[in-house]
Amino acid sequence: MTLIVKTITRYTVGLILLFGIYIVLHGHLTPGGGFAGGVIVALSFVHLMLAFGRETAIKKMSEKAAGILEGLGAIMFLLIAFMGLTTGYFFYNFFRRVDTTETLVEYIGRPFALFSAGIIPLCNIAICLKVGAGLFAIFVALTFLKMNGDAAGDGEKK
Amino acid sequence: MLQIQILIVFMIIAAVIAVESVDLLGAVVSVGAVGLGLSIAFLFLQAPDLAIVQLVVEILSLIILIRAVGIKNGASAVRERRFIGTSAVVICLGIFLIFAYKSLLEIPRFGSPIIGVAGRYLMQSLKETGAANVVTSIILDYRALDTLGEATVLFTAVIGVLAVVRKIGRKSKE
Numbered sequence: 154m155t156l157i158v159k160t161i162t163r164y165t166v167g168l169i170l171l172f173g174i175y176i177v178l179h180g181h182l183t184p185g186g187g188f189a190g191g192v193i194v195a196l197s198f199v200h201l202m203l204a205f206g207r208e209t210a211i212k213k214m215s216e217k218a219a220g221i222l223e224g225l226g227a228i229m230f231l232l233i234a235f236m237g238l239t240t241g242y243f244f245y246n247f248f249r250r251v252d253t254t255e256t257l258v259e260y261i262g263r264p265f266a267l268f269s270a271g272i273i274p275l276c277n278i279a280i281c282l283k284v285g286a287g288l289f290a291i292f293v294a295l296t297f298l299k300m301n302g303d304a305a306g307d308g309e310k311k
Numbered sequence: 312m313l314q315i316q317i318l319i320v321f322m323i324i325a326a327v328i329a330v331e332s333v334d335l336l337g338a339v340v341s342v343g344a345v346g347l348g349l350s351i352a353f354l355f356l357q358a359p360d361l362a363i364v365q366l367v368v369e370i371l372s373l374i375i376l377i378r379a380v381g382i383k384n385g386a387s388a389v390r391e392r393r394f395i396g397t398s399a400v401v402i403c404l405g406i407f408l409i410f411a412y413k414s415l416l417e418i419p420r421f422g423s424p425i426i427g428v429a430g431r432y433l434m435q436s437l438k439e440t441g442a443a444n445v446v447t448s449i450i451l452d453y454r455a456l457d458t459l460g461e462a463t464v465l466f467t468a469v470i471g472v473l474a475v476v477r478k479i480g481r482k483s484k485e
Contacts, residue, residue, distance in 0.1 A: 176363070181442035184359035186450070192367040199374060220473070227466050234459065244455035246440060273442050276451045276458075283462060287469035292375060298476040 187280025
């Protein structure tokens, strides 16, 4: 790409990544969540790849690392679900604190605080890892396929 | 509701352009316009979660279609007009619209659902899950198994794409 695109990208790519992380971490307070934030995180890497080419983006996150992160997200999500079985049922919100003075059930942290709502932020982070890494892996694989296809086409023409 | 009707007309026009356009790149951009119109419609319907997801996924799919799949600025394949096929589609669509009109008269008005569980979610979700965002509290607490299924679908899709376009085991053409 041209110098203008590269210069602007150098400033914006970090902001896009930061915005994705914000959307994920505040998923239980503001609109958004793991899926949207994960796609925004993936878009920041795609942005880097479009502006600086394939090698720079691969240096930041290789295809293998994306695959590992995706598996990690999926396992983390399942693990959170299974950890609910220790105190209740599948997907039980196990960060629960029972207040003895009242019959009401309360949670660690207060409403509208960042560290609240039990397992929901953890699930958001797991989904973000899964979605972001998975979509970036798809993008890398498809661009590689296109490059291969172009090379094969050129070979046939010659 | 006027804004949504204007948006729907815009989206229908963009979809017709996407189908009828000869230029492939223009058709893809028109598909993107349909998605962006849908995102704004979600905002007017007061569903910002859906609007964010729709906007972001639309951008990503547009980038993948243009950049990764490699649609160049070229003409699409030649389409022939077939009278029998087109008329069959029109007849089926007419039957569908007749029954859709009859059944859509029966559904409850917008904003007054007959299923009472939504009201309970709105009342109790903050107390029961601690999440201020009701949508998140539903998809990650009350309906977390659905989210697990959706995550599995996405995982399977990613694995499928990576398996189909992998470079190991691909035979080179000679």
